[in-house]
Amino acid sequence: MSKAWFALAVAFALAACDDPPVAPPIPDMPSYAADVQPIFVANCVRCHGANGMLNDGLNADGTPSSVGPPSTCYLSMYEDGGDCTDAGLMAFLCKRGAHYCALGMGDPPISLIEYFAVILTQDEGGMPPLPLPALSARDKEVIRRWVLNPVP
Numbered sequence: 001m002s003k004a005w006f007a008l009a010v011a012f013a014l015a016a017c018d019d020p021p022v023a024p025p026i027p028d029m030p031s032y033a034a035d036v037q038p039i040f041v042a043n044c045v046r047c048h049g050a051n052g053m054l055n056d057g058l059n060a061d062g063t064p065s066s067v068g069p070p071s072t073c074y075l076s077m078y079e080d081g082g083d084c085t086d087a088g089l090m091a092f093l094c095k096r097g098a099h100y101c102a103l104g105m106g107d108p109p110i111s112l113i114e115y116f117a118v119i120l121t122q123d124e125g126g127m128p129p130l131p132l133p134a135l136s137a138r139d140k141e142v143i144r145r146w147v148l149n150p151v152p
Contacts (some may be wrong), residue, residue, distance in 0.1 A: 038149030
């Protein structure tokens with residue numbers, strides 16, 4: 001009888017090891033620092049703000065892609081950097097941070113981040129570009145909730 005109990009205990013222990021990790025719950029009101037910046041660092045910053053630059057897109061193997069560098073959104077920082085007055089914009093001295101890129105524009109208002117990271121699929125030009133892996137549904141939902149109230 002003890003061998004049967006031992007086998008049963010081992011089976012339960014092995015079954016417990018096969019459980020996939022549970023993702024942390026999605027916060028109702030995500031913040032940039034705690035919830036969104038880690039997503040951007042893992043998926044976006046290599047092109048949108050690494051070393052204070054907007055960099056050419058890279059394929060998954062590290063070779064340059066045909067996408068080219070983005071035109072705005074330094075997602076490595078929350079606030080704008082540089083001179084974002086009209087004069088600075090004309091001189092390309094402004095570095096628009098994540099907060100600016102999360103603000104909705106147009107009618108209906110849609111932010112650059114929401115449009116490219118949440119709404120569009122990669123096949124439609126969504127970010128990150130192919131062949132890089134797409135954002136997870138969880139990451140997209142965290143970003144979607146954050147752009148509703150883009151707090152630091």
